[in-house]
Amino acid sequence: MAQEKDRLICVTCPMGCALEVTHEGPALVEVSGHACRRGIEYARAELADPRRMVATTVRVRGGLHPLVPVGTAAPFPKGRIMELMALLREVELEAPVRAGQVVLADALGTGVDILASRSMPAAD
Amino acid sequence: MRRSYDVIVVGSGPGGMAAAVAAKKNGARDVLVIERDVEPGGILLQCIHHGFGVETLRQDLTGPAYAQRFVDEALSLGVDVMVDAMVLRITPSRHLWVTSARSGLVELEARAIVLAMGCRERTRAQIRIPGSRPAGVYTAGTAQRLVNVEGYMPGRRFVILGSGDIGMIMARRLTLEGARVERVLEIMPYLTGLTRNYVQCLLDYGVPLQLSHTVGRILGDRRVEAVEAVQVDERWRPVPGTGELIPCDTLLLSVGLIPENELSRQAGVALDPATGGPYVDEGFGTSVPGIFAAGNVVHVYDLVDWVTEAGYVAGRSAARFALGDQVQGAASVGLRAGENVRYVVPQRLNPESLADGPQRLQLRVVRPIEGRARVQVADGDSLIAEQRLRYARPGEMVTVTLPPSAYDRVRQAKALVVCVTEA
Numbered sequence: 372m373a374q375e376k377d378r379l380i381c382v383t384c385p386m387g388c389a390l391e392v393t394h395e396g397p398a399l400v401e402v403s404g405h406a407c408r409r410g411i412e413y414a415r416a417e418l419a420d421p422r423r424m425v426a427t428t429v430r431v432r433g434g435l436h437p438l439v440p441v442g443t444a445a446p447f448p449k450g451r452i453m454e455l456m457a458l459l460r461e462v463e464l465e466a467p468v469r470a471g472q473v474v475l476a477d478a479l480g481t482g483v484d485i486l487a488s489r490s491m492p493a494a495d
Numbered sequence: 496m497r498r499s500y501d502v503i504v505v506g507s508g509p510g511g512m513a514a515a516v517a518a519k520k521n522g523a524r525d526v527l528v529i530e531r532d533v534e535p536g537g538i539l540l541q542c543i544h545h546g547f548g549v550e551t552l553r554q555d556l557t558g559p560a561y562a563q564r565f566v567d568e569a570l571s572l573g574v575d576v577m578v579d580a581m582v583l584r585i586t587p588s589r590h591l592w593v594t595s596a597r598s599g600l601v602e603l604e605a606r607a608i609v610l611a612m613g614c615r616e617r618t619r620a621q622i623r624i625p626g627s628r629p630a631g632v633y634t635a636g637t638a639q640r641l642v643n644v645e646g647y648m649p650g651r652r653f654v655i656l657g658s659g660d661i662g663m664i665m666a667r668r669l670t671l672e673g674a675r676v677e678r679v680l681e682i683m684p685y686l687t688g689l690t691r692n693y694v695q696c697l698l699d700y701g702v703p704l705q706l707s708h709t710v711g712r713i714l715g716d717r718r719v720e721a722v723e724a725v726q727v728d729e730r731w732r733p734v735p736g737t738g739e740l741i742p743c744d745t746l747l748l749s750v751g752l753i754p755e756n757e758l759s760r761q762a763g764v765a766l767d768p769a770t771g772g773p774y775v776d777e778g779f780g781t782s783v784p785g786i787f788a789a790g791n792v793v794h795v796y797d798l799v800d801w802v803t804e805a806g807y808v809a810g811r812s813a814a815r816f817a818l819g820d821q822v823q824g825a826a827s828v829g830l831r832a833g834e835n836v837r838y839v840v841p842q843r844l845n846p847e848s849l850a851d852g853p854q855r856l857q858l859r860v861v862r863p864i865e866g867r868a869r870v871q872v873a874d875g876d877s878l879i880a881e882q883r884l885r886y887a888r889p890g891e892m893v894t895v896t897l898p899p900s901a902y903d904r905v906r907q908a909k910a911l912v913v914c915v916t917e918a
Contacts, residue, residue, distance in 0.1 A: 380694050385891055387690030406885065423695060424545040426557050427671060428643055435534065437646045440543035442557045449699065456671050470563050488543060489536075489559035 372396050379417055383409045394418050422446030426488070429459055429474060433493050434466035440488040441474045447483050454479060466493040496598060497525065497575070501817040502810070503591060503605035504528045505582050505758065508537025509799050510790020511611030512565035513806025514813065518609070519572040521814035527575045527603070529593060535569075535576050536562035538613060539799065541640045544664055546691070550800035561799060585610075585762040587783050606817035607785045609809050610759055610773070614752040614791040616661075622750050624656075626713030629720075635661040635749035642668060650745025654722050655679045656710050659890075660688035660797070662749025667696035676702045677741050680724055682709040682731055685863055687890045689797065711738055713746060722746050752795045762786060769838035770794040776827055777841050777848045778812035779805060787813045794840050794857075797892050801857070828905055833873075833914035835861050837889075844897075846906040854897045860887045860915045867918040870895045874908035887915050 372395040379390040386406060392414045393401040402414045416422075425447050428438040447455065455478055462474060468491040475485040501523040504511045507530035518526045528535065539547070542558030549555055556564070570576070580595035591603045616634040633641075633649055639661065641647040651674050655662045658681035666676045679697060684707045686693055697704055711725035711733055726737035754772040756764070764773045765782040772793040773781040781788050789809035790802040827843040837859045848854055856872070868887040872880040872895060882895045893915060897905065905911070 380690060380698070382691035382694045385689060385691070386885055387694075423699070424555060426544045428543065428646070430646075436644055438644065440557060440559050440643060442543070442545060442560075452671070470560065488557040489540070489563050 374400055379414055381405060381410045381413045383413050390414050392418065421449040423449050423452065425452055425455060427456060427459055430463040431468055431491050432463060432465050434464075434468065434491040435494050436491065439464060439468050439491040441485050442488050443478070444484045444486050447478070448481060451479055451481070455485075459485065464491075466491050496601070497527075498602070499604045500525045500527045500575075501605070502526045502607050502609065502813045503603060504609040504611055504810075505585070505591075506530065506537065506611035506613055506790075506792070507532075507535035507566070507576060507578075508611060508613050508790060509539060509562065509565060509802045510613070510792065510806040510809070511537070511609065512562070512569050513803040514609040514611055514787070514789045514810030515569045515574045516565065516572060517807040517810030518607075518814040518817075519569070519574055519810075521811045523607075523814040523817050525575070526573075527577060527605075528569065529580050529582055529591075530576065530578045531581045533579050535566045535578060538636070541636070541643045542664075543643045544668070547799050550798055551803060552800075558799075565803070582758055585758050585786075587763045587786075589785050605785075607787065607813035608762075609806075609813050610756075610764070610781070610786065610788040610792050611790050611806065611809075612755040612758060612792045614754045614795055617748070617751045617753060619748060622748070624710050624713055626723075627715055629713065629715035629718050631715065631719035631745045632713065633745065633747055635659075635665045635747045638745075638747050639665055639668070642672060648672060648674065650674065650719075650743075652677060652743040653745045653747055654710070654724075654741050654743045655747045655749060657681065657749035657751070658683075658686045658688055658693070658704060658706075659749045659751065660692050662747060663688050663692040663696040665747055665749070666702045667700055670700045670702065676700075677743055678702070678724065679704045680708045680710060681706050682727055683707070683889075684729075685888070685890075689890065709733075710746065714740070719744055719746055752791065754792050754794065756792060759786075759788065759792070764788075767838065767842055769832065770840065772840075774842045775840065777808075777844045777854050779809035779841070780812055780816075785813075785816050787816075794838065794859075797890065801892070828908050829910045830856065831910055831912045832858070833912040835864075835887075835915045836913050837861050839913045844905065844911070846902060849897060849899045849902040849905060853899060856895050856897065856913065858893050858895070858913055858915070860889055860893060863888045864915070864917055868915055869918040870913065870915045872897065872911050872913050874904065874911055877904065877908075879904050879908070879911065883918060884915070 426442040539558035539562035547561040712723040
């Protein structure tokens, strides 16, 4: 596979090093611009399997608020976030909701659970 | 209902809850938190994204999860929480006038008070954007509440003014909910929020950022129809001929936060024009004895972790004051902002505090230094503490620690001046 060059910004710490990466598809060949070795790890992961924590809301019936915030329990494949959003749009919970409750297990077969970020008491 | 408390905390955000927890743990017998919303937690409840707690808890939590942890801890320690209640007035003698639908107007009394009202967003009026006055202009935080708590989308096609964290986070949030974010405009020549938000909120979703640009004009009759983006020079003046119309139906403003201190002012608390918050000492005591302040009401932080830390310090000081064992010592030494420093918190320091341990000073720089920098604390020509920095940016708070070994020199100092320069 041909080698390509790309630019990434490392977000492991607030410094935000501008990385220049040489890669063959998802495999890292060389990186420069990093101030510490965590930049190398970041570049490797970002090329091979970019993931993000995802947070959104789902509907809740009979709660203090009409929505309850939810989030991924672990970083989720970046390329499938919009698919996850479409799926969560269909979810509706019933109050009360407990903080940490599994809202959706093994989302899209990724092994990542979606958890309620807070508890949601029933409306008075 | 009780009328008299050891410690009363005004506001149940991260600063207030940490103060309540620390007050209880340091011996305050009865602690009350007053909150104007229908539940405790503060603004974190609408900050549904991750990134909270990374510094101090070593966990990557969402805002609501972070808030819940402290609310649960406070309740389990026996802190009283009064919700849906508004503090109307605080007197210098620590009486509070509070109104709520449930209990009407009541007068409460505290041996010590912690102010934890947080901050407010700057609005269109404060930055004077010309043009018509249609519907569809929101502060980013208002839009955040509508989308994340109340379940309304304020528009379909957005322009966001300001590259602060809330603006960038809303760009991502609105995109995830199916809206189109045309652009983020930033009047400064650099990003004002955190780099990680630039990457994960703008780059990830292909939202363009334009530096040294602002909104020159808002167009629209009943509803926003477009905004005119315009380039600015180094003195923020629009550059003629650079105007560009961006069709949109909503403009979000993420143009800065101001500590909320109406109650502080009424109580006679002296405010620092540089921070917009009270002048405080190292224990977050204000100019009024027995009144303390914690979190964004003092100065606007970039990370909630530091707000919690400040709340702990303020809560402990309040408990000590309430129990009558406040440390008396030498007169305080003033701290002043020197070269390339906008402000320093605390503004005064009791040298005796160094006997308890190192003391943390927090500050913001005026101009960015990309590359090695150093922060120095000096008394005239005599250097008292120095710390190296890998860089210094206005968007990220700088912390410098005074070690206990500086005790003698701080005690003899007339004033401490803090500056940040190229190393």
